[in-house]
Amino acid sequence: MISHRRSLTRTRSLAAAVAVTAVLGVTACSSDDEGEDSATTTAAATTTTAAQTALPTVEELGATLGRITDTAVATADKLDTVDGGDQSAELIDALAGAAQSTGTVLAAVDPVTAGATAESALATVTTALPDQEPVVVENLEFVHRDGVWKISRAAVCDLVGRITPDQIPPVCTGDAAADPNAEDPAAAAAVDPAPEVAAAPVGDPAIRDALLNAGVDQATADKLAENPDATVAAAVNMGIPQATADQFRSNPQGAIDSLRAAGIDPVTAAPQLAAQL
Template sequence: MAIVGAALAVTATLAGCGSEDKDSTATTSSSSVSATTTTAAAAAPAPTAEQLQATLNAFADPTKPASEKATLVVDGDKRVALIEQMNKGLANYQVTFAVSDVQATGDKADAKVAVTSPHGTMPNLPMSWQYVDGTWKISDAAACSILGMARAACQP
């Protein structure tokens, strides 16, 4: 249960980060950026639960090298050392995922994930993905949740 609490705390903490800028110049600038982002996001195909689950299965596969797994995560190159640490921990440890309730909006997707390990199942863990370079990638926050469960926690 401590792992579940820690994973949820990490997710909640990362989701709460952000700021609002009331500067009118920033508003004008972000309006044009927003229009560009919306156009790019509209081109993202809605992911299936199976597609998203495949990214998680590959991420937790201890036979895949960390450099390959890093390509599954948004800005994953900054997490290679932690992924290597996770790989060592997963060498003799089976983890499976079941993705459900996929909600996609533009280039972002959220879903509930049941994570099953020898210690039991953590149901309805919220995770997110982003459509980058023509593929759905695990968000950094979701990757950090998984890494945290594997005792390879991301640093803020």
């Protein structure tokens, strides 16, 4: 009887030891799995963060706006302030001239938010006339090029149009600049009658310019630019997010970039929008 009890005791002790070992093994595996999951999550987060360009500060953007509007600085020395600066001298001069002629002071203020891509940002800018309250302009696009934050061409056109709406440069409206080598119009008129001149398109020039640059045909771009409010409403009806649709008013190029980032081709979407107007 005593031998039987000792055998039973040893059996129970062995079973308890096996159970404890199993529990410890499961706990260790769970801890290892959690550690691996945590490491994977951290690595993914690090990769995502590395792909994003740090947003500019309002001081950086303010310095850019200050250089553009400083008429004491030669145009050639501030081509790096605008995206595609080597083709933007006319825009730079237009904004500088508009600011000087009206006494307008431009300033960047918070907030600065991420744009449609990792290398774009949307900033708030104020335009202040002497003895008047500043006007707030939201969602002006800046882009990161060659290690520098530059203001987009569409944003420059937007600012010029707000400061001097009667002096918008042709590059903002899509009109071709006059060719200095063209034949003298008076001489041509003596030979052939002058062709009938079509009326200038109406509507928002910045919207038209952004659509044309995206590859949208002239007729569709004119129709969408003619009534920005109707265009925004049609975009929302098509399922385009309200924030993206609203950009057609303040930052049409930003709206185009947002559509592309969402996998929507502006060339395809624009006729569908126009059909609803």
